[in-house]
Amino acid sequence: MVVVGGHRPTQLVIDCQALRANIHTEVDRLAAGCDLFMVVKANGYGHGAVQVAQAAKEAGATGFCVAILDEALELRAAGFDEPILVLGVTEPADAPVMVEQNISVAVADLEWLELATRSLSLFEMVQPLPVHLALDTGMGRIGFQTKAEVEVVVDFLRQHPAQFNFEGIFTHFSTADDPNDDYFQKQVAKWHDLTDWLPQKPRYVHVSNSATSLWHDACNGNMVRFGAAGYGLNPSGTAIAEPYPLQPAMSLTSELMQARLVPAGSSVSYGATYTLPEDEWIGTVSVGYADGYPRRMQGFDVLVDGQRCEIVGRVCMDQLMVRLPHRYPRRTKVTLIGQDGHERITLQDIADYCDTIHYEIACGFTTRVPRVYRH
Numbered sequence: 001m002v003v004v005g006g007h008r009p010t011q012l013v014i015d016c017q018a019l020r021a022n023i024h025t026e027v028d029r030l031a032a033g034c035d036l037f038m039v040v041k042a043n044g045y046g047h048g049a050v051q052v053a054q055a056a057k058e059a060g061a062t063g064f065c066v067a068i069l070d071e072a073l074e075l076r077a078a079g080f081d082e083p084i085l086v087l088g089v090t091e092p093a094d095a096p097v098m099v100e101q102n103i104s105v106a107v108a109d110l111e112w113l114e115l116a117t118r119s120l121s122l123f124e125m126v127q128p129l130p131v132h133l134a135l136d137t138g139m140g141r142i143g144f145q146t147k148a149e150v151e152v153v154v155d156f157l158r159q160h161p162a163q164f165n166f167e168g169i170f171t172h173f174s175t176a177d178d179p180n181d182d183y184f185q186k187q188v189a190k191w192h193d194l195t196d197w198l199p200q201k202p203r204y205v206h207v208s209n210s211a212t213s214l215w216h217d218a219c220n221g222n223m224v225r226f227g228a229a230g231y232g233l234n235p236s237g238t239a240i241a242e243p244y245p246l247q248p249a250m251s252l253t254s255e256l257m258q259a260r261l262v263p264a265g266s267s268v269s270y271g272a273t274y275t276l277p278e279d280e281w282i283g284t285v286s287v288g289y290a291d292g293y294p295r296r297m298q299g300f301d302v303l304v305d306g307q308r309c310e311i312v313g314r315v316c317m318d319q320l321m322v323r324l325p326h327r328y329p330r331r332t333k334v335t336l337i338g339q340d341g342h343e344r345i346t347l348q349d350i351a352d353y354c355d356t357i358h359y360e361i362a363c364g365f366t367t368r369v370p371r372v373y374r375h
């Protein structure tokens with residue numbers, strides 16, 4: 001099989017040691033009996049779902065969360081037999097494959113269960129489908145909104161024990177990464193209103209993403225859905241200090257493909273937006289927006305042999321140009337994310353420059369960039 005990108009020096013280097021350290025530190029901080037499920041949706045936030053799941057398992061994670069069914073199937077195909085929870089809304093017609101693969105699924109409305117009952121009736125049940133009820137306490141995305149709705153669905157589950165195993169109940173906070181916790185506390189109150197009456201709690205009661213577990217761990221329940229922080233990314237960006245140092249796991253490196261002395265008065269890249277005021281050494285790097293390196297990065301820096309160099313002219317689809325302080329040989333190391341010598345560029349720096357969050361940059365790297373794992 002041809003690996004597209006295998007003959008180019010551009011790579012995402014993933015530090016499995018950093019993944020394990022972040023996850024292990026959190027597992028150690030959790031109250032006794034509280035599980036950590038590593039969130040590996042979106043190809044493990046761009047880091048590679050299977051490899052992140054492996055590192056997480058080694059560090060003490062006891063299950064995984066994903067966003068869509070196929071991501072769960074990918075982990076099962078790779079041989080993981082831990083619990084896997086699909087957090088997003090799925091197709092009720094796919095309930096049989098979930099049963100077959102023992103995949104737990106978020107349920108956000110009663111109709112889903114009714115339709116799933118129908119698709120399961122055509123299927124020989126080896127075991128009931130594990131379901132987690134999604135409660136909307138203020139995220140405004142999916143789930144049951146009132147106590148009356150929760151009562152009805154819990155009753156439905158009790159009446160269909162052959163089809164469904166009521167395995168979990170959960171909610172999701174929209175502002176757990178905000179220094180102001182007013183809205184967070186409203187969601188906590190709503191959560192209590194929707195769940196305190198339950199005579200019997202299911203196996204997993206969970207509310208915490210990374211931010212909640214890092215900064216509001218009193219509400220953790222008995223499982224946390226640990227995402228960003230496991231990858232070494234502060235979920236608040238820079239708004240709240242990390243309770244322990246998070247180690248970023250992702251670096252993006254390449255090499256100079258060419259370095260040339262370009263004469264004063266020439267321009268660089270599409271639109272000729274940069275014109276050389278004097279003769280300058282211009283280096284070309286084989287990374288572009290087709291790789292997920294944002295086009296808006298013009299004017300930002302990369303590290304060439306550990307030295308900050310500015311990206312001049314527009315970032316192209318497959319290449320970008322930098323201004324070098326002097327001549328460098330072809331194949332000189334270029335670091336777009338990560339550390340080289342005393343200088344360091346983080347995903348957070350890139351996100352800030354693009355006016356977005358590190359999550360979007362991390363999961364935006366495309367399959368053309370091979371992921372290389374340092375164990």
Ligand SMILES: *Cc1c(COP(=O)(O)O)cnc(C)c1O
Binds near residue numbers: 087208209226229
């Ligand atoms: C993505 C997601 C998480 C993980 O969030 P982080 O901020 O990355 O820790 C947890 N729960 C749900 C429902 C999610 O969608």
